[in-house]
Structures are given as structure tokens and as C-alpha cells.
Amino acid sequence: MTTDSGANTSDGGDNQNSKRGDILIVDDQIENIQFLSTMLMDNGYEVRQVLSGKQALKVVDYDPPELILLDIMMPEIDGYEVCRQLKSNSRTCQIPIIFLSAKQQLSEKIKGFKVGGVDYITKPFVVAEVVCRLETHLKIYRYQNLLNQEIVARKKVEQQLLIANQKLEQIANIDGLTGVYNRRYFNDLLSKEWYRLCREKQPLSMIMVDIDCFKEYNDTYGHLQGDEVLKAIASTLKSSLQRSSDFVARYGGEEFVILLPNTDLQGSITICENISLKIMELAIPHRGSSASNSITISMGVHCLIPSAKINPYTLIDKSDDALYLAKKEGRNCFRY
Ligand code: GH3
Ligand code: MG
Ligand code: MG
Numbered sequence: 650m651t652t653d654s655g656a657n658t659s660d661g662g663d664n665q666n667s668k669r670g671d672i673l674i675v676d677d678q679i680e681n682i683q684f685l686s687t688m689l690m691d692n693g694y695e696v697r698q699v700l701s702g703k704q705a706l707k708v709v710d711y712d713p714p715e716l717i718l719l720d721i722m723m724p725e726i727d728g729y730e731v732c733r734q735l736k737s738n739s740r741t742c743q744i745p746i747i748f749l750s751a752k753q754q755l756s757e758k759i760k761g762f763k764v765g766g767v768d769y770i771t772k773p774f775v776v777a778e779v780v781c782r783l784e785t786h787l788k789i790y791r792y793q794n795l796l797n798q799e800i801v802a803r804k805k806v807e808q809q810l811l812i813a814n815q816k817l818e819q820i821a822n823i824d825g826l827t828g829v830y831n832r833r834y835f836n837d838l839l840s841k842e843w844y845r846l847c848r849e850k851q852p853l854s855m856i857m858v859d860i861d862c863f864k865e866y867n868d869t870y871g872h873l874q875g876d877e878v879l880k881a882i883a884s885t886l887k888s889s890l891q892r893s894s895d896f897v898a899r900y901g902g903e904e905f906v907i908l909l910p911n912t913d914l915q916g917s918i919t920i921c922e923n924i925s926l927k928i929m930e931l932a933i934p935h936r937g938s939s940a941s942n943s944i945t946i947s948m949g950v951h952c953l954i955p956s957a958k959i960n961p962y963t964l965i966d967k968s969d970d971a972l973y974l975a976k977k978e979g980r981n982c983f984r985y
């Protein structure tokens with residue numbers, strides 16, 4: 650081993666006492682280790698040393714250094730194998746490994762790079778060159794680390810933005826009191842489903858739901874109690890739907906609308922019967938109702954096959970007409 654003719658590779662001055670890098674030297678020759686350690690420590694590095702590949706694997710896994718200077722010819726596990734193992738471990742694969750070896754042949758150097766070394770220095774070496782190469786690889790390693798941290802931070806921000814967007818979307822589409830979709834979202838979905846079913850020539854059904862004598866309910870039990878009824882009705886309607894494409898929205902004060910894509914009139918009638926039964930089972934007392942002594946609803950049903958010649962709002966008008974009929978004919982029933 651030779652040192653460069655007295656050239657001072659240390660920073661000198663203000664950097665001398667600060668840590669320039671955490672280096673692990675792996676070499677089975679104690680004198681090599683001692684010489685390198687002294688040189689690197691003189692240059693401000695923090696140095697750890699091990700005398701075998703086996704020890705190296707253990708130390709690196711337990712407390713990864715920033716860079717490894719690795720001898721090749723060692724008993725038991727040689728430097729190539731140490732490098733291979735470190736590169737296949739996700740905890741240690743990023744650590745730059747510089748081979749320091751007496752093997753001079755090109756084929757050995759190529760092998761060193763192929764197993765994952767970032768550099769290959771032959772012995773005897775010049776200390777200044779080792780320090781320069783080491784410094785360069787440390788810089789690249791630290792820069793890569795910074796980039797990785799930035800990528801992780803950016804991904805975190807993106808994730809937070811996604812969640813915030815989802816929350817905003819929910820606020821924009823969901824009715825705050827009942828948790829079902831609001832009228833704005835309903836209008837969007839109606840036109841989407843309308844044009845889809847136009848192409849497929851499949852039926853689209855709608856059920857307009859209105860709570861009976863609800864003004865009277867508020868007057869009797871109070872507005873807050875009325876809100877609880879709205880929530881209970883909304884969740885009953887929701888739980889009465891079978892398909893994931895069926896959906897319920899709050900259309901106005903105490904009115905809900907149910908959209909049933911690919912459902913014919915008979916299917917909608919079955920759903921109305923099912924809803925009526927569930928509302929009856931809720932058995933919410935309503936002593937001021939003219940229709941029953943508990944909360945009831947009236948429903949208007951309409952089914953059509955969407956076409957480009959008619960407006961989607963026709964479906965709303967027709968269901969509303971049917972609802973009007975149900976109200977006129979005594980409430981607590983559905984008409985179509
Ligand atoms: P009908 O059987 O003909 O539908 O009679 P109704 O009393 O239900 O209908 P009306 O349109 O006269 O009254 C609707 C009531 O719904 C009046 C209004 O205060 C109440 N309402 C609307 N939105 C809410 C709400 O968010 N909470 C509560 N508690 N009540 C509401
Ligand atoms: Mg050796
Ligand atoms: Mg109403």
C-alpha cells in the first residue's frame with residue numbers, strides 16, 4: 650500500500666470534527682484495516698471494521714453504514730458473495746460497496762461490478778484516490794436518499810390530497826342529514842343511467858317517496874324528532890334495495906327518490922311492497938296522521954325504456970304524477 654506523496658486529503662478547518670461518513674471496512678488482513686482506518690479517520694470519517702464476510706453481513710444488517718469498503722479474498726465468504734447477499738436484502742441493497750482487492754484482472758473487476766459493486770480499487774492503492782472515490786459515491790448515495798425521501802413525501806401528500814378530494818366529493822354528493830345521495834348527485838346519475846340505458850334499450854324505473862302528514866308530525870313531536878324520522882326512513886329505503894346499481898337520494902324536504910336501472914315495472918312494484926312492509930315494521934308512532942297511527946309513506950312508480958326522443962325529466966314527472974295519485978287516494982300506498 651502506498652500513500653499519495655504527502656498530499657493532505659483531510660478537509661482541515663471547520664469540517665474536521667464533523668462526521669463525514671459512516672464507513673465499514675471489511676478485510677481479513679488486520680494491517681490493511683488499521684492502515685485504512687487511520688487514513689479515513691484522519692480525513693474525518695467515522696470508521697467501523699470487521700475481519701470477515703460473515704461478521705460484515707451481521708453488522709450491516711444490524712446497523713447499516715453509509716458505505717462499505719470490501720475486500721474480495723477472505724476465508725469462508727468472499728467479498729463477491731458478501732456483496733451479492735447485501736444487494737439481495739431490501740434493508741441493505743442501497744448501500745454503496747467499493748471493492749478493494751489485490752486481484753488486478755479485468756475479469757475480476759467486471760465480476761465485482763456485476764455483483765453490485767459501485768467501484769473497484771486495486772491494491773496497492775493510493776489513499777487520496779480511495780478518499781476521492783469514496784467521497785463521490787457517498788455524495789451520490791446521499792443524493793439518492795434525498796430523492797427517495799422526496800418521493801415518499803410526495804406520495805404522502807398525494808395520498809392526503811386524494812383523501813381530501815374523496816371527502817369533498819362526499820360533502821358535495823351526500824345529504825348531510827340522512828347520509829343518502831343528494832339531489833345534485835341524483836340529477837347527474839339520472840342522466841348517466843339514462844344515456845347508458847338508451848344504448849342498451851333496457852328499462853329504467855323510478856320511485857318517488859313522500860312521507861305522509863309529516864308537517865303534522867313536526868308539529869306534534871318537534872322538528873328534531875322529525876329529523877330522526879327522516880334518517881330512519883332513508884336507511885330503510887337504502888336497505889330495501891337489492892342491486893348495487895339501485896340507489897336512493899333525498900329529493901327535497903321529506904321526499905326521496907329511488908332509481909332502479911335495468912328494472913321493469915313488476916320489479917319496481919316488488920320493491921315498493923318490500924319498502925311498505927319495512928316502514929310498517931318501523932312502527933314509528935304518529936298520532937296526528939290521517940293515514941295511520943304510525944309513520945307511513947306514499948310512493949309513485951314509473952318505468953320506461955329511455956330513448957333519445959324523450960327527456961330524462963319525463964321519468965320524474967311521471968313518478969310525481971303517480972305519487973300525487975297515491976296521496977289523493979288516501980296515502981300509505983303506491984301507485985303507477
Ligand atoms: P303529505 O302527506 O301531503 O305529504 O303532507 P305533509 O305534511 O307531509 O306535506 P307538507 O308538504 O305539507 O309538509 C312537509 C313537511 O316536511 C313540512 C316540513 O317542515 C317538513 N320537512 C321538510 N324538511 C324537513 C327536515 O329536514 N326536517 C324536518 N324535521 N322536517 C322537514
Ligand atoms: Mg483478503
Ligand atoms: Mg312533500
Ligand code: MG
Pocket residue numbers: 859860861862863864903
Ligand atoms: Mg309529505
